[in-house]
Every structure is written in structure tokens, then in C-alpha cells.
Amino acid sequence: MSDLSAFPITKRWPATHPDRLQLYSLPTPNGLKISIALEEMGLPYEAHLVDFDTNDQTTPEFLSLNPNNKIPAIIDPDGPGGKPLGLFESGAILVYLAEKTGKLLPTDAARRYETLQWLFFQMGGIGPMFGQFGFFYKFAGKEFEDRRPAHRYRDESRRLLGVLDKRLDGRQWIMDDEYTIADIAMFPWIRGVDVFYGGREELGFDEVPNVTSWLERCIARPASQIGLNVPKRD
Known part of the structure; x- marks a missing residue:
């Protein structure tokens, strides 16, 4: 043991x-x-x-x-x-x-690094920007008369969704037909900005159909259905 x-x-x-x-x-x-x-x-x-x-x-x-x-x-x-x-x-x-x-994570060196670049795209972009968007949009936005911070994070979040939408055009997953840690890193944030922050309309989800259909595929995976409820809250 x-x-x-x-x-x-x-x-x-x-x-x-x-x-x-x-x-x-x-x-x-x-x-x-x-x-x-x-x-x-x-x-x-x-x-x-x-x-x-x-x-x-x-x-x-x-x-x-x-x-x-x-x-x-x-x-x-x-x-x-x-x-x-x-x-x-x-x-x-x-x-x-x-x-x-x-x-x-692909074993081919070139595809491995390509996967890692999208992982870092999430870590450096999607996560921080969506988190700040949620802060201003759901929690503290009404306390600030100056709307520029809220609009900055909204607009940058929209831009990032657009980048991802272009990547997913004609692809099942971020790395074509191979589901990777890049998908796993990304989709809980995009799901969260909808179900937790309520920002679907504000971020224009209707304008990124490749993202929304990919998100549905990610959520539907059996492992996702289990993992999305771990750890269970008391």
C-alpha cells in the first residue's frame, strides 16, 4: 500500500x-x-x-x-x-x-506540439478572459459605471470564440479526428460561460456554430457525463 x-x-x-x-x-x-x-x-x-x-x-x-x-x-x-x-x-x-x-496526446512530434499550442491557447486566453468576462457580466458589473472593462473582456472572449470556430471548421475535434487534452481543456470553460455565467447570448454563441456543435459532442462523451459531476458537492 x-x-x-x-x-x-x-x-x-x-x-x-x-x-x-x-x-x-x-x-x-x-x-x-x-x-x-x-x-x-x-x-x-x-x-x-x-x-x-x-x-x-x-x-x-x-x-x-x-x-x-x-x-x-x-x-x-x-x-x-x-x-x-x-x-x-x-x-x-x-x-x-x-x-x-x-x-x-499524439505521439507524432509535430502533432504533439500542435496539440500543446491549443492547450496553451486555453490556458493563456480562453480561461483568463472568460473568467474576467464572467466576473463583470454576472457578479460585479453593476458596481462599475465605466463599462470599458466589461466590454473589453466581452469582446476579447468573442474574438477567442471566433478563433476556435475557425479551427473547428470541417473538424470533429481540435486535432481533426483525434480527441485530445486540448478539447478537454477547452470545453468545460465554454460550457461554463453558458451554464454558469449565462453568457451565451452576450458572447454570440449563435455566430460560432462550429464551436456549439463541437461542445455538444464533447459533453455527450460518456467520460464527460461522469467527470462533469466530480467531485460531488456535499
Whole structure:
């Protein structure tokens, strides 16, 4: 049986199955990337809810694994060399899991880097811009008389959707017929900006039909149907 006692986070979230990958997360777009990927890869894992309502992410135990106090984070008891490995940052975790399993990341070098560029497109563009759009559109927009910040993030989010729509023209997935971590990184954010922020109309989803049909395909996958509900909220 694996010994995870060196990780202080396991004192707050004890591992029932320490031989399985431990996922510390919340069903937000960034968190869902990892639960969906794990389901697609068929890796055994144990999910622990990090509850933002009680500020779990700021506790010493969680900060010991992720000093940036964000979800998701993982501990793989069977890391490189058979030693436990802790990781944070959803993009890094996706690459790690894909390389560990040999799944969801092309082995051909050129296609691998092409996939990674779209992963980084999400990490540097879709995620930050959609998050700021949601902040101004759903939460704090009415508190600011100056509409320029809200409009900037709206317009940039629309532009990014347009970039993705062009990429998906004539393609089933971002990498043609191969479903990858680029799709998994992207679609929870685009789903979230609709179902959580209510921004479908504001961002002009009707103007990006390739994105909306791709989103439906992503959500319909059996692994997505499970992963979108992990970890379960209490």
C-alpha cells in the first residue's frame, strides 16, 4: 500500500485508497478538466472536494500541495520512478497524465506540439478572459459605471470564440479526428460561460456554430457525463 503521509494535505483529506491517484478539486471549469481526463484515461482515482465556501483552498494543508491556493491539484502515488508526485496547475496535470498513460496526446512530434499550442491557447486566453468576462457580466458589473472593462473582456472572449470556430471548421475535434487534452481543456470553460455565467447570448454563441456543435459532442462523451459531476458537492 502506498504511503502518502509525507503530504500534509492527506491529514485534512485522508486517502481511503492511497494506491489511487488523489484528486483535490471542485467542479469548476479548471477542476473538471482533470476529472474528465481521468475518466477518459481509465485511471483509478479518488476525488476530494475542496470547498471554496469554507475556504478549504486557503488552509495550510491545501497550500502545502498548491501554494497558489487554486484547484485542481493531484498526488500520484505511482509517479516517476515509482515515487509519489504532487502537482498543481491544470495544464501541467493534463500533460503529465497524458504522458503517463500514452492517451489524449499524439505521439507524432509535430502533432504533439500542435496539440500543446491549443492547450496553451486555453490556458493563456480562453480561461483568463472568460473568467474576467464572467466576473463583470454576472457578479460585479453593476458596481462599475465605466463599462470599458466589461466590454473589453466581452469582446476579447468573442474574438477567442471566433478563433476556435475557425479551427473547428470541417473538424470533429481540435486535432481533426483525434480527441485530445486540448478539447478537454477547452470545453468545460465554454460550457461554463453558458451554464454558469449565462453568457451565451452576450458572447454570440449563435455566430460560432462550429464551436456549439463541437461542445455538444464533447459533453455527450460518456467520460464527460461522469467527470462533469466530480467531485460531488456535499
